[in-house]
Amino acid sequence: MHKLAFYKLVTVFLFATVFLAACSDQGATVVSESDTVNIPVDESVIFITNAHIIDGAGNVFERGSLLIENGRISEVGNGIVEPLNALVIDAGGKTVMPGFIEGHRHIIRGNPDEWMANQSETNMQEFLDAGFTTVLSAIDAPQILELRRRINEGEIAGPRLLTGSFVPINSLPPGEPTTDPARTDVSRPPNRPTEPAGKIPDQVIIDAVNNIADQGFDFTKTVVTVTPNGPEVESLTLMVEETHKRGLKAIVHAVGKWDLLEVIKAKPDHLVHTPHIGQLTDEEVQTIVDAGIPMVSSLGTLGIFYDENNQPIFRDGYPYSWDTLPSVGQGPVNARLLWNAGITYGFGTDTTFNPRETLKHELKTLFLVFSEQDIIEIMTAHTAKAVFLEDEIGSLEPGKAADVVIIDGDPLDDLFDLLKVDLVIKGGHIVVNRM
Numbered sequence: 013m014h015k016l017a018f019y020k021l022v023t024v025f026l027f028a029t030v031f032l033a034a035c036s037d038q039g040a041t042v043v044s045e046s047d048t049v050n051i052p053v054d055e056s057v058i059f060i061t062n063a064h065i066i067d068g069a070g071n072v073f074e075r076g077s078l079l080i081e082n083g084r085i086s087e088v089g090n091g092i093v094e095p096l097n098a099l100v101i102d103a104g105g106k107t108v109m110p111g112f113i114e115g116h117r118h119i120i121r122g123n124p125d126e127w128m129a130n131q132s133e134t135n136m137q138e139f140l141d142a143g144f145t146t147v148l149s150a151i152d153a154p155q156i157l158e159l160r161r162r163i164n165e166g167e168i169a170g171p172r173l174l175t176g177s178f179v180p181i182n183s184l185p186p187g188e189p190t191t192d193p194a195r196t197d198v199s200r201p202p203n204r205p206t207e208p209a210g211k212i213p214d215q216v217i218i219d220a221v222n223n224i225a226d227q228g229f230d231f232t233k234t235v236v237t238v239t240p241n242g243p244e245v246e247s248l249t250l251m252v253e254e255t256h257k258r259g260l261k262a263i264v265h266a267v268g269k270w271d272l273l274e275v276i277k278a279k280p281d282h283l284v285h286t287p288h289i290g291q292l293t294d295e296e297v298q299t300i301v302d303a304g305i306p307m308v309s310s311l312g313t314l315g316i317f318y319d320e321n322n323q324p325i326f327r328d329g330y331p332y333s334w335d336t337l338p339s340v341g342q343g344p345v346n347a348r349l350l351w352n353a354g355i356t357y358g359f360g361t362d363t364t365f366n367p368r369e370t371l372k373h374e375l376k377t378l379f380l381v382f383s384e385q386d387i388i389e390i391m392t393a394h395t396a397k398a399v400f401l402e403d404e405i406g407s408l409e410p411g412k413a414a415d416v417v418i419i420d421g422d423p424l425d426d427l428f429d430l431l432k433v434d435l436v437i438k439g440g441h442i443v444v445n446r447m
């Protein structure tokens with residue numbers, strides 16, 4: 013890449029000289045003279061040129077340019093004039109895309125204070141290295157707010173963080189805590205509850221929401237397995253209403269189709285996990301899509317991966333449990349049916365480990381039922397909408413935040429080129445540079 017030089021050599025036509033020559037009485041021909049001068053580079057002006065651009069708004073430009081000024085995208089497309097003072101990045105042979113958005117993660121692992129002291133900086137850089145410029149943390153230790161502050165105030169580099177915290181809406185435990193939360197809950201027959209769960213007192217829910225809002229979180233989140241004649245929909249409705257009173261959004265985890273069809277009655281803002289327990293009928297698909305609530309994928313949760321001995325494992329390394337095998341198909345098929353019916357479908361992994369690895373896992377499972385073009389649409393515009401930042405990120409359009417990745421290859425041609433991130437810009441600043 014163009015070195016981050018403070019000056020660059022620019023050829024300038026000396027129009028003054030031309031003008032004088034033209035006005036002289038001596039009948040001299042007009043000569044265009046030129047000279048080379050040093051122009052100071054303004055690093056808040058970045059001009060990416062010669063690029064294959066996927067703008068996330070439905071356009072693809074060949075040999076296009078992207079102009080960034082003061083942290084924002086100011087122009088994108090063909091025929092854009094390079095400002096003299098711009099830092100120029102030649103993206104020949106590469107693809108320029110919106111920064112990736114992770115719509116569902118859990119970030120802090122182990123002892124939160126130790127993690128903050130020893131791992132947070134490396135982990136945040138790993139997100140940027142993988143191309144993620146925005147990450148939604150849906151339940152983490154409260155230290156996540158301090159992490160967000162450090163990133164926002166420039167103390168460490170990291171993605172934009174959106175944060176959520178847990179509100180209980182019934183007395184059922186959310187699941188076995190040692191493995192993937194989306195995988196080990198009680199939504200799967202024959203484990204489904206046969207008795208109503210206990211009701212959480214309304215005041216407990218109201219206080220929990222207010223406490224979350226007071227601390228500065230962006231989202232409330234709950235996990236729902238509905239129980240026969242249980243309190244779930246009523247309590248969830250209360251949680252959603254209280255959440256909205258405080259200007260936050262409500263996330264609901266529901267992975268069984270029976271759970272999902274109930275929780276949408278409470279009108280939450282955001283659904284996490286594609287339902288992967290139970291195959292949706294066309295009518296059920298339509299009911300879910302008509303609710304108008306965005307959903308985040310996390311299909312990799314139930315994918316089959318293999319260890320070095322070719323043994324089937326879950327993506328987090330646990331041995332594969334064959335009683336979950338139907339979910340490998342039901343999740344992706346439900347996703348495709350919901351997509352066909354027009355749902356807003358965002359990208360999210362629900363993982364706790366390496367961002368690039370989890371991107372690979374999620375792409376593998378999305379690719380079962382979606383094309384490269386669909387997946388890019390999911391990862392850009394749809395995820396931005398699913399996290400309520402569609403006015404700010406998710407596409408390369410004038411006025412939006414300059415969150416940009418440069419990829420060594422073309423993901424429309426080979427999806428897994430998305431793993432080859434060469435350069436990342438967040439808010440107009442270069443945060444990863446391997447060019």
Ligand SMILES: [Zn+2]
Pocket residue numbers: 116117118150193194362
């Ligand atoms: Zn989760």
